[in-house]
Amino acid sequence: MMASDGMLSLSWNNHKATFCHILSTLREKERYTDVTLACEGKFYPVHKLVLSTCSEYFENVFEHTPCKHPVVVLKDIKCADIEALLSYMYDGVVSVLQQDLARLIKAAELLQIKGLAVPDEPPLKEHNKKNAYPWSSRDDRSSPHPKRRRREETLTSTPQGSSVAPPESPHSSPQHHQESNQSWDHSKSLSQDQREDGIEQRVGDPVEPAVEFSSPKQEALHNQEPVDESLVKEEVIEGSEENEGERMDSRIEYGEGLGGGDSSTGGEEHGSKYSHQLDAKHPQPLHEAVVEALAGPSGMQGWLGTGELGGGFSMLEGYSEDGSQEVHPASTGPGTQQPHQMVGLNCDDSRLSRRRSIGKCHQCPFCSYSSDRKDHITIHIRTHTGEKPFLCPHCPYRAGTRSVLNNHIRVHTGEKPYACVLCPYRASHRHVLQFHILKHHK
DNA sequence: CAGCAGGGGGCGT
DNA sequence: CGCCCCCTGCTGG
Structure with a gap:
């Protein structure tokens, strides 16, 4: 079509379809993925852009998460639902059994997936799911109902307040706080508060009372973790006893290895040995690798898992190069309503003491391994993530x-x-x- | 023989 | 603190 002034308007007929297809393909190939969702021991490398576009919740999370490649541990949500929601977000469509619909919607509400979870409106109907195109709604993303969500719920700690409960406490019950939208709103509000009201104030957060910050480190932690402070706090609570001990600082660099994959092509000649890396042949190598890692008895299962230890999933936020954050094996108590938990990996201890051997204050988030050396933890974590940043100039071999x-x-x-x-x-x-x-x- | 994982020492920032 | 280097124990082909 030619414009009157001679300008040509070139339109890409099936741009949306193509665009979405490419996005979906990128996810499959784990290309350019910059965030990993962890759910029930499974890992889903995805794109912040897509999640942010389809979920204000994620948008807020990422906004407060400086990490290059954070790991968001989703608790109280089934991996099947996550898979379905990802399908929905990437493809705009998802098939779900009628019996699973309610659960899926609940998950969508928790994560505030646009089109599936409409705060002010009644739960979506099936047709919504099918037709709603995430992209279409994104424009209003800012408008949707920020205020509404924003409703403060200072009551951070719910009755269940088991947030204070020890890690072992099985508050994993997935339902704890998902039951109502309110819970969702609650978490949301928290995050927004943080963002709008200032991170620092989190310390004064209502929840705080329940938490015992035994050391200044924790405050530092807070400062570093703008995200979902309440979550962090809860984490702290449980892990507080081991401030010095269990906290760990570790970082995972998903960068090249996981997401990138460009160079990952290598290693084929090495056979399956390196297949977990990002071989194109194994679209989800990370998952597998991590899942394997988690399989161990003392491994992440305890952590992320299940409620045996953590009582629900916790969010390993930010195992990334940039951001180190603290991880507290003990996840927040069920009391929290957040669909996920942010776990920091920073070992603030480090600041207090530069000595390396003051006990093993760094804990691997994926297994029971711990070390007094943060750098060793960093390297160790690569055994779980499969990251091998060092490429051989002569062959496809990559080393950790x-x-x-x-x-x-x-x-x-x-x-x-x-x-x-x-x-x-x-x-x-x-x-x-x-x-x-x-x-x-x- | 090659590689992996973990631990320790040292150095520069 | 992060990185480099070295060493050791172990494993698999």
């Missing part, structure tokens, strides 16, 4: 640490720095030399 890569590179360079003192033999690795000596010069 520089040292490992350097060792590997010797296979290409033929360098054999380890010489036998008893003969001309040289080995590329110390182990090899030791074996040689034992075998030939014993």
Whole structure:
């Protein structure tokens, strides 16, 4: 169509469809994903953009989460629902059994998924789900009902208030606070408060009373974690006893490895060994890797899981390069209404003490491993995430640490720095030399 | 033989 | 604090 002034208006006929398709494809390939949703032990690498577009809740969360690649642990929501909601958000459509509809809607309300959860309106009907196109509603995203949501619920701690309960307390009951929209509103309001009222004030948050901040560190923590302060607090509560001990600072860099995948193409020759990395062949390597990691008895299951330990899922917020946050194995009590929990990984202790060995204050969020060295935790976490930031310049091999890569590179360079003192033999690795000596010069 | 995971020392910022 | 490097124990092909 030509405009009167000679300007041409070029339209992409099926732009929306194509755009959405591409987005969906990107998710499948885990390309450019910058946030991971964790639910019932499963991990879903997705895009902040999409989540923010379809959910004001996520929008707020990300707004307060500086991390490059946060991990949002969703509690009280079934992974099936998350999958369905993701399908809805990415594809605009989702099929759901009638019997599961109520539950799905509830989850959508918790997460404030546009089109599925309409605060002021009655729960959507099925047809809504099918037709609603996330994108279509996004425009009003700001308008929807900010105020409404904003309704303050200072009552952060609900009767269940088990937030104070020990980690072991099984408040996992998924229903605890999802039951009503209010609960949703509640959480929402909290986050908004934080954002609008200022993060610092969180400390004074009503919830606070229940929480015992034993050390200044915690405050620091708060400052660092603008997001859902209430959540953090609760976490703190439970973990408070181990302020120094259980808190950990760890970071996961999903960056290249997980989301990017560009370079991840490599490793194929290494076979399945590296498949967990981001091989195109394994669209969800991260999931698998992490799930595996979680499988362990003492692993994340306890943590994220189930309520045995954590009583519901907690949010591991921000295991990212940028943001380290604290993770408290003990998730918030059921008292909280937030669909997720933010868990910080920062070990504020570090600030207080620069010494490395003051006890193992860094805990791996995925397993029972702990270390007094944050850097070691960082590396360790890569074993769970599959992240291997160090690429071999000669082959697709990727390593989790520089040292490992350097060792590997010797296979290409033929360098054999380890010489036998008893003969001309040289080995590329110390182990090899030791074996040689034992075998030939014993 | 190659790689992985964990621990420790050292260094620069 | 983060990174690098080294060492050790272990595993799998």
